[in-house]
Amino acid sequence: MSISQEKFKQMLKEKGLKVTNQRLLVLEVLACHKDRHMTVEDIYDLVKEDYPDIGLATIYRTVQLLLGMQLVDRISLDDGCVRYEIGEGISAEGKHHHHHLICRTCGKVQPFKDDWLDRLEGHIEEETGFHVLDHELKFYGQCRECLKKTEK
């Protein structure tokens, strides 16, 4: 579950930052499109529907702010665009992860939930002394639909 608007307002205040319409809208747009992997341009277009005067630079600045606050993740799907996704939140049981399955034929991206890597993280710490905080995992291949078309 991603962050609530109230919690976000509170976090801003704690940091001495201001609650603005622009910031709330950027967060809302990201929260309402969890499973899309949004570019800055995507966010810009959606926020403009509610707030036509917003500037592109504000989107860039807000996204940087949200990254710094760990409320969104930056992902790169290797199509050359930088994309952003609202974070899944951190619970007592640890992070809630999903990975991305990227189809090399049609480019579609589907999420895949899994906690398999938690054990691997422990293994890495033992072997290398590297303390793992987070990970990003992408799989490349062919989705079910493209696979079917190939078989025909």
Add this chain to the structure above:
Amino acid sequence: MSISQEKFKQMLKEKGLKVTNQRLLVLEVLACHKDRHMTVEDIYDLVKEDYPDIGLATIYRTVQLLLGMQLVDRISLDDGCVRYEIGEGISAEGKHHHHHLICRTCGKVQPFKDDWLDRLEGHIEEETGFHVLDHELKFYGQCRECLKKTEK
């Protein structure tokens, strides 16, 4: 083990492409710096030592070519730079993978070899029908050295 120069020449000829000094040098520079994660600018500087007249655009074009031929991988270490790495080659036993451990404090990147994900790939195919060909896995955290400094 990455690709040999002879094999590369042969692949180019099969595609009706020409063997040029520039192409050989870009591949060589990547092969000689396996464990560095090279930006286009890094490659440019190194190739220029042997071939001062090469243009930056040629590096961009050659890297695209090598990507298309699956001889190099594009990686993004989230410092904003796009980086390239020579492929590990595909053997009969499957792909030879390494992951990246990225230190959030000092930015250092260390490789980590592991075949743990092969089983997860099988699991994904069963559950989603997505046929996995390759993957990229990054871990974020703190390296041993930065961890020590924090403890003091």
Add this chain to the structure above:
DNA sequence: TTCATTGCAAATTATTTGCATTTGA
């Protein structure tokens, strides 16, 4: 010879920054 490739410069795209103005606390 002939067409792919190259280097260069200009064009394009993505992102950041400076600054006058506006706005939230």
Add this chain to the structure above:
DNA sequence: TCAAATGCAAATAATTTGCAATGAA
């Protein structure tokens, strides 16, 4: 009131493209 935030335009950075000249087959 007043520093933080915004919108705009200009600046910067990264990458691509057009084109005449070059070079591999």
